[in-house]
Each structure stands twice: as structure tokens, then as C-alpha cells.
Amino acid sequence: MIEIKSVTKEYKTKKGTVKGVDNVSLEIDQGEIFGIVGYSGAGKSSLLRCINLMEKPTSGEIFVDGVNLVKLNASKLRKSRQKIGMIFQHFYLATSKTVFDNVYFALKAAGKSKTESQKKVLDLLELVGLADKAQHYPSQLSGGQKQRVGIARALANDPKVLLCDEATSALDPSTTQAILKLLKDINEKLGLTIVLITHEMEVVKEICDRMAVMEEGKVIELGSVYQLFAQPKENLTKEFIDGVMQFKLPQALVGKCKGTIVKIHFRGRIAEESVVSDVLKGFNVRANILHGKIEYIKEVPLGVFIMELKGTSDEVERVLTYLNDKAVGVEVMTSDN
Numbered sequence: 001m002i003e004i005k006s007v008t009k010e011y012k013t014k015k016g017t018v019k020g021v022d023n024v025s026l027e028i029d030q031g032e033i034f035g036i037v038g039y040s041g042a043g044k045s046s047l048l049r050c051i052n053l054m055e056k057p058t059s060g061e062i063f064v065d066g067v068n069l070v071k072l073n074a075s076k077l078r079k080s081r082q083k084i085g086m087i088f089q090h091f092y093l094a095t096s097k098t099v100f101d102n103v104y105f106a107l108k109a110a111g112k113s114k115t116e117s118q119k120k121v122l123d124l125l126e127l128v129g130l131a132d133k134a135q136h137y138p139s140q141l142s143g144g145q146k147q148r149v150g151i152a153r154a155l156a157n158d159p160k161v162l163l164c165d166e167a168t169s170a171l172d173p174s175t176t177q178a179i180l181k182l183l184k185d186i187n188e189k190l191g192l193t194i195v196l197i198t199h200e201m202e203v204v205k206e207i208c209d210r211m212a213v214m215e216e217g218k219v220i221e222l223g224s225v226y227q228l229f230a231q232p233k234e235n236l237t238k239e240f241i242d243g244v245m246q247f248k249l250p251q252a253l254v255g256k257c258k259g260t261i262v263k264i265h266f267r268g269r270i271a272e273e274s275v276v277s278d279v280l281k282g283f284n285v286r287a288n289i290l291h292g293k294i295e296y297i298k299e300v301p302l303g304v305f306i307m308e309l310k311g312t313s314d315e316v317e318r319v320l321t322y323l324n325d326k327a328v329g330v331e332v333m334t335s336d337n
């Protein structure tokens, strides 16, 4: 649905040229929810805005639904942009217009007839759960309700793609959950492709199918959310994952341990098996569990246990072989053996 081909976006500043996006290539499938994460300044917004040409790439190509947007003239681009809705962290609603008119305006701007548009607005407000707020003004709404108006407005012209620019960052955790659920419902009901940028890994963990991690304008890691949570390769990805999964041990505790500390990742159904108790029962080692957690990513379990193993080096080695045979990720954190 979206193909980003060797896109670079440079900004000319007084201090010189800044590369917001540095030679990024990505493909995002139809119906996918795709997350882009990274710290502030990584280039997430620049890349997202290149997708609908709010930012024109300095070089590279952007295909949306088979059309190369970079090559279009202004009027064709305006038409193609109707396929791409966008929502923002700060909603950008017209404060002097009612909820109804905020959504109606998007249809009017696209040249739709009055009767058709009025019915469409009511349908959209129903879809986002705001049918009873049509005549309210934005100032009378909560943050979550304002974002629902933003979503209704973004869907006005039946887009195929929805771009979400930190759409839940200004919301409290329970409102965030409600908005994410709405986005997921819309994705399923309408088959909409959703691209979201966020610095909150919770958001990615909750609804994304795949994710990309950005640093200094480049995509440094890309994969399914489960894959990246289970086996992150890059340090930055690990940092983001550890932040949300809290798999870290306090350094003081690590210093006190005399045995071999191993971090074991259980993937899929293996998390439900009795691997840990097998280690405790079947080997001549003492295993001290320091940390353990099972998270569910799209209902698939992902478990992490951190254990200190005490025993002869041969026996510890046998345990590590056993764990590796069980197809779990095993990482030796320290070893005194």
C-alpha cells in the first residue's frame, strides 16, 4: 500500500543542512498497523510527513496505492491526498466550529454534495462514538473526545491510509487505551492501513503488527513487533523494549550474585511450558530466580526470566545447552564460572 523508496529529507538551516530522513526505504502492506519509534529528533515526523508530501522529500519516491506522489502536479496531488487521512497529537480542530462542522468541512473541501455530506458526518460520528456530541464545540470536549473528532474528520473522504502523528501522546493512559481500541476497530472494519509514530512502546505493543526503529534519520531495525520484542538486535531497540518490559536488574543486585546470571526469553507457547521447573528439578544446579515476567503481545506470550545458576561449570553448561535446545533465547549476563 505504501512504498517509501530511498527517501531523504534535508532541511536548510542557518547552521547548515540537517538530514531529517536519511535514505529510508520501507514497504507497508495494505491493512497493516505499522509503528515508527525513536527518540526526539530521530526523524519520525519528517518521515511520516513525507508519506503525504506535507514534507516534500529532497530525493526518493513515495508510492501510495501504486501512485508515485512525488511525480504528481498540485491538483493531482490534492486528489491523491484524499486517500491519506491524518491525525495529530494536538488535534488541530477549528474551535469556532461544532463537532459536526469540523467533520463536514473536510467533506465540503473535497467538493461532496450537501445531502451526501450530512449523512456521512452523522455516520462518522456514530463510528467514533460521538453521535450525541454533534452540536458541541471542541472546548466542551475531553482530550479523548477531541481526538475522536480528529479521527472522524480524517476518515471523511474514505482514505485508504491513516497517518497518526503522536496521536495519543497528549492523552492519559485510559483514554489512550480507548483511542487505540478505536483505531484497531477502524483498521479491522474498514481495512485501513495505519502508520503511527510514537515514542511510547506501549502503543506499539498494543496495536502494531510491525515496527521500525529510527535513529539519526535512518531506520536501524525493522520487523514484526513480536520479533523485535523477543529478539531486539540493536542497542537502541533493546533500550526501548527494556523501558516497557522492565527486564533490567538493578546493578547492585548483579554485583552481589556469585553464579552465572542468565536471561532466558520464552517465545510463543514455550512460555507456557515448565522449562524453569525442569531446570530446577533435572540438573545439579541451584537456580535462583531474580526476575520473571510474561507479557502478551497480540495474545502470544513472551516470557523473560533472569536466573542465577550455581553449580559446576560443566553442569551450568548442560543447563545452557538444554535451554538452547528448548528454542528459547538465552543470554549469559555475567559468569563467575
Ligand SMILES: Nc1ncnc2c1ncn2[C@@H]1O[C@H](COP(=O)(O)OP(=O)(O)OP(=O)(O)O)[C@@H](O)[C@H]1O
Binding pocket: 011, 012, 013, 018, 019, 020, 021, 038, 039, 040, 041, 042, 043, 044, 045, 046, 047
Ligand atoms: N522544519 C525543519 N527545519 C529544520 N530542521 C528540521 C525541521 N523539521 C525537522 N528538523 C530536524 O530534522 C531532524 C528530525 O526531526 P523530526 O521532527 O522529524 O524528528 P522526530 O523523531 O519526529 O522528533 P520529535 O518527536 O521531537 O518531533 C531533527 O534534527 C530536527 O531538528
